[in-house]
Amino acid sequence: MADRPVRTYLVINPGPLFGARRITFRSSAPAGHVVDVNVDGRPVRALLTDTPLNGGVLAAELEITYL
Numbered sequence: 001m002a003d004r005p006v007r008t009y010l011v012i013n014p015g016p017l018f019g020a021r022r023i024t025f026r027s028s029a030p031a032g033h034v035v036d037v038n039v040d041g042r043p044v045r046a047l048l049t050d051t052p053l054n055g056g057v058l059a060a061e062l063e064i065t066y067l
Contacts, residue, residue: 003028004029004030007027008024009024009058009059010060011023011046012053012060013064017062018039025037034047034048047063
């Protein structure tokens with residue numbers, strides 16, 4: 001099995017949890033997967049997309065669940 005490329009993601013909906021903070025991370029998981037991300041010690045989950053943004057960065061969306 002070939003290694004997957006590591007890509008950089010930018011969270012496009014940080015507002016509900018992190019305000020205007022810019023959140024970026026790297027992952028080799030394919031688009032459509034939900035990955036665990038640690039932001040300032042806080043665990044969150046993000047959906048990886050194949051939506052390109054500026055500079056070769058791809059979009060990711062926080063998975064926010066209200067109970």
